[in-house]
Amino acid sequence: MPGPTSSTVEYTTVAAEHVHELEVKRSRFIAYLFRTADEDAARTAIAELRRRRHDARHHCSAFLLGPDRDVQRSNDDGEPSGTAGLPMLEALAKRECPTGRADLSDTTAVVVRYFGGVLLGAGGLVRAYSQAVSSALDGAPLVRRRRMALFTVEAAHADAGRLENELRSGGTTVLGTDYGPRAATLRLAVPDGPAVADGIAARLATLTAGTCTAVAAGTAWVDTPGGVVP
Incomplete structure (x- = not known):
């Protein structure tokens, strides 16, 4: 950290x-x-x-x-x-x-x-x-690491897979999805910065018609996807 x-x-x-x-x-x-x-x-x-x-x-x-x-x-x-x-x-x-x-x-x-x-x-x-x-x-082989802001997003089981795919295709790093008894929890990482919370909130509002919200979960250093270079 x-x-x-x-x-x-x-x-x-x-x-x-x-x-x-x-x-x-x-x-x-x-x-x-x-x-x-x-x-x-x-x-x-x-x-x-x-x-x-x-x-x-x-x-x-x-x-x-x-x-x-x-x-x-x-x-x-x-x-x-x-x-x-x-x-x-x-x-x-x-x-x-x-x-x-x-x-x-x-x-x-x-x-x-x-x-x-x-x-x-x-x-x-x-x-x-x-x-x-x-x-x-x-x-x-080298890899880039970036300080990322972490968020969790709860979604219905039926919607979690689609939401994960759409977030990934839009460039958001999805660290994983945990399936609980009532809902699925997506764990997201986005580049840290002053407007990061607004950006992920707007992205979720577009993808879920405002039914899902992001909860901040701190920051962490994360390997950049595709960041390994020979």
């Missing part, structure tokens, strides 16, 4: 786990990208990968979280200070997304290194870790 002073309405995140391997002078740098909603999820992803790749020498990590990207952490995991985690974090933070903006968030990167016997030096490590994350992002 956005903070009360947040001006952010959209941002980008990775759609799913993605892996990319880079070899530099016989050292293997395997970059993993995870979608993580909060710091606990980020640290869990890092810990689980450490167990999966327990034979690697280093498990360097970086993550940025939140619509305003206000949580940013990095860890060199035994590499010389500033040569791994920070370059990885910068690769995430400076990544220009398909929107043309650097707004990637809710993303954790872990680069697992298997040492190949050749020392790379500080500059070589910085380049390798940064490139590993950047190359992983080149192939990762």
Whole structure:
């Protein structure tokens, strides 16, 4: 949920786990990208990968979280200070997304290194870790998330299916329909904004001849339908 002073309405995140391997002078740098909603999820992803790749020498990590990207952490995991985690974090933070903006968030990167016997030096490590994350992002599927206003609408069972289809065809996101003993409840999400309540009220009045009304149910961050980009 956005903070009360947040001006952010959209941002980008990775759609799913993605892996990319880079070899530099016989050292293997395997970059993993995870979608993580909060710091606990980020640290869990890092810990689980450490167990999966327990034979690697280093498990360097970086993550940025939140619509305003206000949580940013990095860890060199035994590499010389500033040569791994920070370059990885910068690769995430400076990544220009398909929107043309650097707004990637809710993303954790872990680069697992298997040492190949050749020392790379500080500059070589910085380049390798940064490139590993950047190359992983080149192939990762991304998704747009938008702050949406939530509403519920009660409708008769016989009308719910038609109303849901008409709302969807008109561009309204229907998160689902719950069928209770007396009525169906549609859960809607529309882009948040000052006139959003008036807009959904007018839309419902047109579709139902004023028989259905929308009840505000707060806001939430929702994946944009069709928002996944390669």
